[in-house]
Amino acid sequence: MKVEDRIYSMWEKSGAFRADNTTDKEPFTISMPPPNATGQLHLGHAVMLALEDIFIRFARMRGKEALWVPGTDHAAIATENVVIKKLKDEGIRDPREELGREKLVDAIKEFVSGSQDTIRSQIRKMGSSCDWSREAYTMDAPRHRLVNEVFCKMFADDLIYRGHRIVNWDPKLQTNVSDDEVEWEDRTDPFYTFRYGPFEIGTVRPETKFGDKYVVMHPDDKRYKKYKHGDTFECEWINGPITATIIKDESVDPEMGTGVMTITPWHSGVDFEIAERHGLDKEQVIDFEGKLLPIAGEFEGMRIEDARANIVEKLDSKGLLVKIDEKYTHTVALNSRGGGVIEPQIKLQWFIDVNRQVVQWKDRKISLKEVMQDAVRSGDINIIPERFEKTYFHWIDNLRDWCISRQIWWGHRIPVWYKGAEEFSGVQPPDGDDWVQDPDTLDTWFSSALWTWSTLVDPKLTEDYSLTLKEIIEKSPDIQKFHPTQVMETGYDILFFWVARMILMTTYATGEIPFKTVYLHGMIRARDGQKMSKSKPETMIDPLDIIPQYGADALRMAMIVGQSPGNDQKLYEEKIAGYRNFINKLWNASRFVLMQCEDAGVDPHSIAGSKQQAASSLSLADRALLSALQDLITDVTNGLADYRLSEVGERLYSFTWDYFCDWYLELSKGEANTNVLLYGLRTIVALLHPYCPFVTEELWGHIKPEGADMLLQQAWPVADASLKNHSDKELQIVIDVITAIRSLRSDQEIEPAKKITVIIHSEHADLLSAQQEHIIRMARLETLTVSSATQKHENVASVFLSNAEVHLSLEGLIDVEKEVARLSKEKEKLEGFIRGIAAKLDNEKFVQNAKEEVVEKEREKLAVSQQKLIKVEERLKALK
RNA sequence: GGGUGGUUAGCUCAGUUGGUCUAGAGCGUCUGGUUUACACCCAGAAGGUCACUGGUUCGACUCCAGUACCACCCACCA
Numbered sequence: 015m016k017v018e019d020r021i022y023s024m025w026e027k028s029g030a031f032r033a034d035n036t037t038d039k040e041p042f043t044i045s046m047p048p049p050n051a052t053g054q055l056h057l058g059h060a061v062m063l064a065l066e067d068i069f070i071r072f073a074r075m076r077g078k079e080a081l082w083v084p085g086t087d088h089a090a091i092a093t094e095n096v097v098i099k100k101l102k103d104e105g106i107r108d109p110r111e112e113l114g115r116e117k118l119v120d121a122i123k124e125f126v127s128g129s130q131d132t133i134r135s136q137i138r139k140m141g142s143s144c145d146w147s148r149e150a151y152t153m154d155a156p157r158h159r160l161v162n163e164v165f166c167k168m169f170a171d172d173l174i175y176r177g178h179r180i181v182n183w184d185p186k187l188q189t190n191v192s193d194d195e196v197e198w199e200d201r202t203d204p205f206y207t208f209r210y211g212p213f214e215i216g217t218v219r220p221e222t223k224f225g226d227k228y229v230v231m232h233p234d235d236k237r238y239k240k241y242k243h244g245d246t247f248e249c250e251w252i253n254g255p256i257t258a259t260i261i262k263d264e265s266v267d268p269e270m271g272t273g274v275m276t277i278t279p280w281h282s283g284v285d286f287e288i289a290e291r292h293g294l295d296k297e298q299v300i301d302f303e304g305k306l307l308p309i310a311g312e313f314e315g316m317r318i319e320d321a322r323a324n325i326v327e328k329l330d331s332k333g334l335l336v337k338i339d340e341k342y343t344h345t346v347a348l349n350s351r352g353g354g355v356i357e358p359q360i361k362l363q364w365f366i367d368v369n370r371q372v373v374q375w376k377d378r379k380i381s382l383k384e385v386m387q388d389a390v391r392s393g394d395i396n397i398i399p400e401r402f403e404k405t406y407f408h409w410i411d412n413l414r415d416w417c418i419s420r421q422i423w424w425g426h427r428i429p430v431w432y433k434g435a436e437e438f439s440g441v442q443p444p445d446g447d448d449w450v451q452d453p454d455t456l457d458t459w460f461s462s463a464l465w466t467w468s469t470l471v472d473p474k475l476t477e478d479y480s481l482t483l484k485e486i487i488e489k490s491p492d493i494q495k496f497h498p499t500q501v502m503e504t505g506y507d508i509l510f511f512w513v514a515r516m517i518l519m520t521t522y523a524t525g526e527i528p529f530k531t532v533y534l535h536g537m538i539r540a541r542d543g544q545k546m547s548k549s550k551p552e553t554m555i556d557p558l559d560i561i562p563q564y565g566a567d568a569l570r571m572a573m574i575v576g577q578s579p580g581n582d583q584k585l586y587e588e589k590i591a592g593y594r595n596f597i598n599k600l601w602n603a604s605r606f607v608l609m610q611c612e613d614a615g616v617d618p619h620s621i622a623g624s625k626q627q628a629a630s631s632l633s634l635a636d637r638a639l640l641s642a643l644q645d646l647i648t649d650v651t652n653g654l655a656d657y658r659l660s661e662v663g664e665r666l667y668s669f670t671w672d673y674f675c676d677w678y679l680e681l682s683k684g685e686a687n688t689n690v691l692l693y694g695l696r697t698i699v700a701l702l703h704p705y706c707p708f709v710t711e712e713l714w715g716h717i718k719p720e721g722a723d724m725l726l727q728q729a730w731p732v733a734d735a736s737l738k739n740h741s742d743k744e745l746q747i748v749i750d751v752i753t754a755i756r757s758l759r760s761d762q763e764i765e766p767a768k769k770i771t772v773i774i775h776s777e778h779a780d781l782l783s784a785q786q787e788h789i790i791r792m793a794r795l796e797t798l799t800v801s802s803a804t805q806k807h808e809n810v811a812s813v814f815l816s817n818a819e820v821h822l823s824l825e826g827l828i829d830v831e832k833e834v835a836r837l838s839k840e841k842e843k844l845e846g847f848i849r850g851i852a853a854k855l856d857n858e859k860f861v862q863n864a865k866e867e868v869v870e871k872e873r874e875k876l877a878v879s880q881q882k883l884i885k886v887e888e889r890l891k892a893l894k
Numbered sequence: 895g896g897g898u899g900g901u902u903a904g905c906u907c908a909g910u911u912g913g914u915c916u917a918g919a920g921c922g923u924c925u926g927g928u929u930u931a932c933a934c935c936c937a938g939a940a941g942g943u944c945a946c947u948g949g950u951u952c953g954a955c956u957c958c959a960g961u962a963c964c965a966c967c968c969a970c971c972a
């Protein structure tokens with residue numbers, strides 16, 4: 015823990031996190047999704063930080079100008095809500111009322127700055143190598159300027175308008191929320207059927223029905239053929255007789271209930287649309303506090319939940335209640351930002367028009383919706399995993415105008431002022447007194463939608479009000495150098511909220527896409543698959559508990575390996591402990607390497623970057639390691655470039671543990687070549703650095719060449735072909751022989767612990783004799799005899815390797831029957847395989863269409879298999 | 895109602911163009927181990943009709959169609 019803090023502050027002090035906008039290096043930028051400034055980091059943040067840090071460290075080591083911009087979000091509704099709750103707990107009954115706008119905003123500001131400090135320190139705990147000198151906040155001065163600029167630009171382009179629309183009103187929090195922020199919950203409530211003139215209508219909400227004076231049915235519904243659109247009739251209703259009008263509209267489903275309904279346009283989206291279509295009156299029944307208005311007569315002032323039973327009773331006493339279905343299930347709209355039940359209301363709100371075709375994009379004028387579609391469809395932006403592109407398009411197809419105003423105080427206030435009937439929209443307030451600013455604030459996603467470039471703006475320029483938005487963008491060096499960003503990495507749950515809106519706003523405001531690749535991670539769940547939530551503390555894993563116990567590196571590995579993009583993952587302590595063990599293994603292996611150096615009297619720092627001595631002086635194991643490392647470098651590099659983090663992590667894990675530690679280090683005990691040892695360890699440590707930055711940096715300090723920089727600034731390892739090929743064939747033979755002996759033991763059911771004697775007859779006797787010691791050790795033999803004679807006698811099992819024929823004799827242990835069975839099976843399989851490939855090669859289409867390499871590979875496979883088959887047949891004959 | 899994903903060892907999950915995969919890993923289980931780093935270790939073992947049905951193919955965990963169950967998203971519920 016202390017080690018991690020020490021390393022982090024060493025990194026930070028070195029300035030290596032800071033990106034330079036004056037270099038010629040290729041830029042690689044990530045904008046960190048800003049955590050809400052409302053408190054603590056959770057695992058969702060931790061996985062985001064781990065993934066992005068891997069991208070960034072990899073890019074930095076590969077010599078790119080890597081920039082990772084951190085920041086926080088003011089999270090309008092959520093934050094205001096948290097603070098109001100807190101104030102209430104402190105005894106202030108109604109903070110909005112008692113404090114007023116200014117004082118409440120100050121209280122929130124204070125809370126936010128405390129919370130930001132917490133978040134900053136938590137981001138550091140994860141090892142995130144972000145550029146703190148560029149830290150931003152969605153509500154600081156530079157961002158405020160840009161928010162206002164973009165608002166006014168849209169306003170001038172007629173993309174923003176104000177209008178009366180039905181909105182999702184939350185009476186509890188006294189604000190509206192966007193469609194995306196509404197959550198639906200199943201509830202069982204009584205469903206009432208009332209008599210309404212000649213009709214029967216059903217409802218779960220009798221309290222909205224006071225003003226209902228339209229009765230709607232489908233135009234083709236035969237049951238109601240005799241009623242004409244526009245007919246009126248008198249009927250008895252809750253508070254006396256009313257005149258009702260018949261409306262025919264196709265949106266009514268004749269199958270549902272009686273096929274007839276009354277409408278409440280002020281409090282229902284669907285009803286509102288019907289009313290708009292037919293030019294009907296709209297009347298408010300429920301006020302914004304959730305209480306009934308004078309239209310309710312004797313029920314005026316009652317809360318809707320209290321009034322319901324009374325209204326039903328009254329209708330019943332009038333003989334208008336037909337029946338009650340007590341077990342009716344329906345869904346209720348809730349505010350997902352911690353509020354109450356949504357009560358649709360008509361309100362004057364600000365909207366962004368997504369269909370108006372005035373946006374300049376690639377030499378044509380199209381709508382915001384179309385820009386969003388084009389950016390992804392054209393391939394300018396690609397989404398990982400790809401299937402989310404479908405989801406994205408589907409969402410856009412159903413997208414309605416975006417309501418951007420909120421009736422809360424915490425946020426960017428709408429930059430529009432009024433004086434009587436005059437209206438003024440501007441980045442700065444208008445001159446003169448008597449102007450009153452619009453009381454509403456902007457949806458929090460409005461400001462975060464600008465995030466990829468608003469964070470890169472030169473703050474000084476935003477203080478100069480003589481500059482236009484375009485000039486600010488063009489004169490900001492960071493924007494010019496680092497935008498568009500490379501990767502947007504975030505959870506799939508905010509694809510619509512944020513990713514889509516960034517595409518919308520950034521293409522509009524800057525003419526550029528915000529990012530080239532979207533990498534979406536899944537949600538982290540508890541072991542039982544449930545969402546981790548504060549209400550179920552037993553399901554929670556807090557990164558701040560985990561890190562002191564297992565280390566940030568282990569936590570990072572546990573969240574990355576075995577996790578594929580876009581899919582949820584279950585995280586639990588044993589998994590993290592497993593990677594803690596891995597970190598420990600790496601640590602011990604390094605200690606061992608250092609001990610070997612000490613024994614050999616070699617100072618590890620004195621060994622420069624040299625990779626090998628003359629090939630002739632290297633043992634087979636050394637050559638094997640060098641060769642395998644080249645493959646590892648290639649795989650890891652390609653994999654990371656393709657964002658295949660889980661696969662690469664697994665590869666590194668098993669290479670380090672199974673190959674380097676359990677195979678190579680065991681084999682080279684006592685005869686280690688310190689050059690090779692160090693080269694191997696340094697390579698592994700470097701490749702692992704993006705995944706587990708802390709241990710690797712610490713180890714690097716012990717093993718680095720004299721005068722080398724910190725690991726995070728090291729050049730990424732490059733595969734060296736000359737180290738790869740020179741010993742592959744012989745190596746393969748030895749390894750194959752060891753494998754063959756092992757599998758023979760298991761075929762012949764020889765106890766694993768039993769040491770056996772093996773005789774090898776092979777054309778490669780020289781090579782195998784030279785490696786006798788290793789083979790004995792690795793295959794756990796009593797003795798090994800190697801003979802060059804390829805004679806065939808009975809008590810021998812044959813193994814056909816790809817590049818050598820080897821007969822193994824397990825002295826006196828071969829069971830001829832078993833051997834025959836084994837060979838027969840192999841023969842059968844080979845025959846089928848050969849037939850298949852032959853057929854494939856006969857197929858003209860395949861030969862024509864496939865790449866030459868592929869065809870060549872198939873031919874090779876065929877040849878090898880045919881040879882093997884011949885040998886198997888010979889051997890079978892000999893045994894029989 | 896529309897859409898997406900999942901279903902592989904007791905548990906959590908990998909499996910990239912269909913074939914040397916006789917399907918892998920970690921954890922768990924079992925056996926053995928004080929071999930000059932590591933018991934947070936080493937050497938092994940057991941454990942799977944890859945949800946089901948059908949199709950394409952010489953060959954399917956992999957491709958196609960359908961079924962079942964689970965999860966999620968969107969829309970709607972008078």
